Amino acid sequence: MSIPDWIILVLTIGFILLYGIWKSRGMKNIESFLLADRQMPWYHVGLSVMATQASAITFISAPGQAYSDGMRFVQFYFGLPLAVIVLCTTFIPIFRKLNVFTAYEYLENRFDQKTRTLTASLFLLQRGLSTGISIYLPSIILSTILKMDVTYTTFFTGGIVIFYTVYGGARAVSYTQMLQMFIIFSGLFMAAWMVVHLLPSHIGLQDALHIAGKMGKMNAIDTHFDLNSKYNIWSGLIGGFFLQLSYFGTDQSQVGRYLTGRSLTQSRLGLILNGFIKIPMQFFILLIGILVFTFYQFQTPPLFFNANEVNKIEHSPYQGQWIKLDSAYSRAGEVKKERVTELVSALHSGNRGAEDSAQARVLQAEFVSRQIRSQAKELMLKNNARADINDSNYVFLSFVTQHFPVGLVGLLIAIIFLASMGSIASAMNSLASSTVIDFYRRMIRKEATPSVYLKASRWSTIGWGIFCMIVALYANKLGNLIEAVNELGSLFYGTILGIFLVAFFLKKVGGHAVFLAAILSEVLVFTAVHYELCAYLWLNVFACLAVMLLALLLQLFIPKNKANKEPRNQRPD
Amino acid sequence: MKEDKPPFAKNWNVLYLLLVLALAAFILVFNFISRHYS
Numbered sequence: 001m002s003i004p005d006w007i008i009l010v011l012t013i014g015f016i017l018l019y020g021i022w023k024s025r026g027m028k029n030i031e032s033f034l035l036a037d038r039q040m041p042w043y044h045v046g047l048s049v050m051a052t053q054a055s056a057i058t059f060i061s062a063p064g065q066a067y068s069d070g071m072r073f074v075q076f077y078f079g080l081p082l083a084v085i086v087l088c089t090t091f092i093p094i095f096r097k098l099n100v101f102t103a104y105e106y107l108e109n110r111f112d113q114k115t116r117t118l119t120a121s122l123f124l125l126q127r128g129l130s131t132g133i134s135i136y137l138p139s140i141i142l143s144t145i146l147k148m149d150v151t152y153t154t155f156f157t158g159g160i161v162i163f164y165t166v167y168g169g170a171r172a173v174s175y176t177q178m179l180q181m182f183i184i185f186s187g188l189f190m191a192a193w194m195v196v197h198l199l200p201s202h203i204g205l206q207d208a209l210h211i212a213g214k215m216g217k218m219n220a221i222d223t224h225f226d227l228n229s230k231y232n233i234w235s236g237l238i239g240g241f242f243l244q245l246s247y248f249g250t251d252q253s254q255v256g257r258y259l260t261g262r263s264l265t266q267s268r269l270g271l272i273l274n275g276f277i278k279i280p281m282q283f284f285i286l287l288i289g290i291l292v293f294t295f296y297q298f299q300t301p302p303l304f305f306n307a308n309e310v311n312k313i314e315h316s317p318y319q320g321q322w323i324k325l326d327s328a329y330s331r332a333g334e335v336k337k338e339r340v341t342e343l344v345s346a347l348h349s350g351n352r353g354a355e356d357s358a359q360a361r362v363l364q365a366e367f368v369s370r371q372i373r374s375q376a377k378e379l380m381l382k383n384n385a386r387a388d389i390n391d392s393n394y395v396f397l398s399f400v401t402q403h404f405p406v407g408l409v410g411l412l413i414a415i416i417f418l419a420s421m422g423s424i425a426s427a428m429n430s431l432a433s434s435t436v437i438d439f440y441r442r443m444i445r446k447e448a449t450p451s452v453y454l455k456a457s458r459w460s461t462i463g464w465g466i467f468c469m470i471v472a473l474y475a476n477k478l479g480n481l482i483e484a485v486n487e488l489g490s491l492f493y494g495t496i497l498g499i500f501l502v503a504f505f506l507k508k509v510g511g512h513a514v515f516l517a518a519i520l521s522e523v524l525v526f527t528a529v530h531y532e533l534c535a536y537l538w539l540n541v542f543a544c545l546a547v548m549l550l551a552l553l554l555q556l557f558i559p560k561n562k563a564n565k566e567p568r569n570q571r572p573d
Numbered sequence: 574m575k576e577d578k579p580p581f582a583k584n585w586n587v588l589y590l591l592l593v594l595a596l597a598a599f600i601l602v603f604n605f606i607s608r609h610y611s
Contacts, residue, residue, distance in 0.1 A: 074603065081592040088585065213610030220603040233600070265579065275592050279599050 001145050001401065005410030012183070012414035017160075017421075020168050020176035040260040044178055045270025048257045049248075050277065051177035051419070052426040054184070057137055058285060059416050061482035064392035066289025068480075070212075071220040072231040074286055076486070076537070077279045079240030083248060084275035088268045090504055091249040096264050101437045103255040103500070110503040112511035113442070118518060119499050120438035123252055124431060126492040128464060130485050131427040132471020135161070137481055138420040139472060141397060141413060144307060154472045157420070162465035165425040165432075166458045173425045180418045187415035188284065190408060191400070195291040198403055200298050203344065208294040210347050211340055214359045215297075215366060217290050220283070227534045230483075239537025242544050243490060246497035251489075253430035292399050297340045300333025303376050305394035309387055316383045325379065329372045336365035392480045424468070431464040432457045487536045491529065494540040495521045498547025509551045512558045517550035 001009075040048070065073050091103075100106055104123070108116035135158050142153035164172060196205055203211075212218055222232040229235065248254045248271065261267030303326050304310050313322050339362045346354040377389040400412050436457045445452065478484035495518050502514050521543045528539060582588050 071603075071607070078596065078600065081596040085589045085592060088589070209606075209610045213607075216611075218607055218610040220607045221600065268585070269579065272588055272592065276595055279596070283599075283603065 001409060001413070002406045004406050005413070008407055008410035009414045009417075012411065013417055013421075016176050016179055016183075016418055017164055019179060020164065020172035023168075023171060023175040038260060039262055040266065040270075041262060042266040042269035042273065044175075045258050045261045045267055046273030046277075047181040048173070048177045048260065048426070049254060049270055049274045050281075051181050051184075051422040052253055052257050053247075053274075053278075054181075054281075054419055054423065057134060057481045057485060058282075059184070059188075059419055060137055060141070060396055061393050061480055062282070062285045063289030063292055063396040064394070065480055065482055066217070066286040067293045067395045068392045070217040071283075071286050071290060072222055073482075074220050074279070074283050075222070075231045075233055075236030076240055077244075077282050078233065078236035079238070079242070080244045080278050081275040082237070082241050083244035084271050086245055087249050087271055091255075091500070092258060092267050092271070093264060094504070095255065095259060096267065100259075102252050102434050103250050104252070104434065104438050107499065107503060108442075111514055115499065115511050115515050115518070116438060116442075118515060119250075119496055120434050122492045122496055122518075122522075123250070124434055126489060127251065127253055127427055127431055128467050129471055130488055131424055131431070131464075132468040133475045133478065133481055133485050133488070134420060134424050134427065135468050135472040136475035137393065138417055140393065141416060144394070144397060145401065145413065147307075150308075150476070151473060154469055158465055158469035158472065161421055161424045161428065162462055164421065165428045165465070166461045168425075173422065173429055176418075177422045177426070180422050184415050184419055187412055188288070191404075191412060192284070192288050192291070194404055194408065195288060195295060198295055199291070203294070203298070205291075207344055207347065208291055211294050211297060211343065212290045214343060214355075215293075215362060217293055227538060230535045230537070235535060235537040239535075239539075239541050242497060242540035243486070243493055243537060246493035246540060246544070247489065250493070250496045250500050251430075252434050253427045256430045256433055257426060289396065292396060295399070295403075298337055300330050300337075302398060303329045303373065304380070305391035305398045306388060307394075307398070309380060309389075309391070312387070313380055313383050318379050318383045321379055322376070325372055325376045329369065329376070332365065332369045332372055336362065336369060339365045388476045390480060428461050428464050428468070432460040435460040435464070490536045490539045491525055492522075494525065494543025495547055497540070498544040498551075501544065502548055502551045506548065506552060509555045510558070513554040514547070514551045516554050516558075517547045520550050521546040 062073070095103060095106065098106055098109065102120070104116045104120040107119055135154060136150075138157045139150050139154040142148070142157060143150040146153065168176075196208070199208055209218065222229070224232055225234050226232060248258075258267040258270055261270055302310070313319070316322075339358065343355070343358040343362050346358040380387040380389055397416075401409055404412065436453060440456050440460070441448075441453060445456075475481070475484075498521060499514055499518050502509050502517075524546055525539055525543045528534060528542065529536075534542070579585055579588055582591075
């Protein structure tokens with residue numbers, strides 16, 4: 001990276017962090033630290049909710065996902081608008097009415113302490129692991145541009161986020177996230193414009209999309225029902241609905257964001273804003289990945305996008321074989337370029353027969369390139385059995401650093417960094433909320449001054465920060481990270497959602513029954529994953545239904561424990 | 574609760590309906606794009 005890029009990177013990140021810290025000065029209690037005094041307007045809530053979900057993974061892994069797997073990932077978000085409707089009519093009014101800090105407080109009200117503790121524990125485990133994965137990504141960005149070992153950059157990134165979250169709490173998170181989202185949106189438009197600009201002069205946007213389509217990448221909608229297909233319209237609408245409902249309704253990292261809203265209306269509007277914007281935004285990000293794919297049809301991409309792994313094999317006994325594969329890949333790239341150019345001519349001629357035969361020739365050239373890449377990956381594994389052979393997380397990063405002009409590289413890296421900071425800070429804040437409210441205040445120190453809880457929240461943030469950094473050190477084995485995070489979430493989300501839906505809708509079911517049902521459902525989920533019974537999105541549906549059905553069934557045999565019928569902490573409004 | 578009216582619509586159901594319509598529109602547009610460019 002050039003010096004102007006470094007200056008832009010440091011200034012952008014420094015300005016945002018100082019702004020957040022300045023805005024969050026004068027905090028005296030956990031209401032401020034965890035929920036920003038519940039004073040945020042709807043657009044703050046909405047942008048904060050979006051920024052929490054949009055980590056660096058969204059901006060780095062999603063284009064890589066589109067590059068390797070096409071547009072079909074967009075279907076993952078189809079359940080979101082439907083989930084928002086259920087959240088606005090059910091979850092948010094209940095949480096606000098009971099004036100809770102965490103979603104899990106409600107469960108003790110409705111069931112008992114053990115159900116609250118179990119659900120909060122599932123959340124902490126899942127969110128702690130996911131946040132660790134989220135820290136890994138900005139660390140590999142830094143490691144790529146600084147050419148430094150990822151272990152050091154993980155500690156550096158984790159350290160910055162911990163400091164900022166411990167000092168600023170929810171208010172710093174919320175204020176900086178709003179600013180971040182504006183910068184992120186402008187950065188995305190710049191990136192899209194730049195990708196189109198970098199295409200050869202005779203290739204317009206239409207041609208670029210046609211080329212990607214002919215190579216099977218414009219597969220945004222798949223109507224074929226298949227339980228084992230990861231993304232189709234059904235898994236997106238049904239599985240996605242359950243996953244998003246669980247994520248926004250029961251994951252404290254999101255519940256904590258919309259509870260910062262000034263009123264019920266502001267919280268609702270914030271989520272509805274997200275429901276409208278998320279799908280087109282995600283489509284747009286994936287489309288950037290598709291355009292990067294088309295760009296690399298006219299310019300041979302690196303044989304492998306992860307420069308660190310390439311560096312390792314180039315300094316190994318397999319160097320000779322690697323160089324041979326690299327030149328074979330360049331030759332294959334040249335052949336593909338010629339054939340893609342022929343395809344464009346065929347498309348312009350409007351001759352269907354010529355189009356089809358040109359398409360077949362392009363696909364054949366693509367197959368040859370892919371074969372060479374597979375051989376390269378095998379060679380990397382031969383050299384080092386622990387080599388990370390999935391480079392889809394590096395596609396966009398490699399493209400930006402190699403082809404974007406000076407200045408824009410620094411700005412885009414800053415944007416990716418800010419996106420990570422926002423979502424990691426939110427997650428750490430939520431982990432601290434749940435630890436202090438659901439465990440420390442509930443079990444260890446029931447009565448203490450606000451400053452004691454504030455101190456505990458800060459220490460808890462530090463503890464979770466260290467846990468997440470340790471997880472990040474082991475995250476390089478997980479493949480594409482945007483999938484990894486959602487797959488990990490799907491192991492727990494269905495069960496957690498099931499517990500909440502039983503609480504809301506099955507009034508006859510008590511704590512013992514739902515507690516046992518939740519444990520059985522988790523056993524079923526892990527069995528299904530072990531035997532690969534279905535694609536991960538469906539786990540959310542099955543686990544949620546399993547908790548509800550098992551709870552109803554078990555309730556027939558178990559006497560209902562005495563639940564606390566009167567809601568505590570009733571809000572004045 | 575006294576605050577139960579959205580600022581941009583008659584009632585919340587209008588906003589929920591708009592969300593569903595937006596989802597349907599996205600699916601139709603994406604389906605058109607998928608088919609047109611394949």
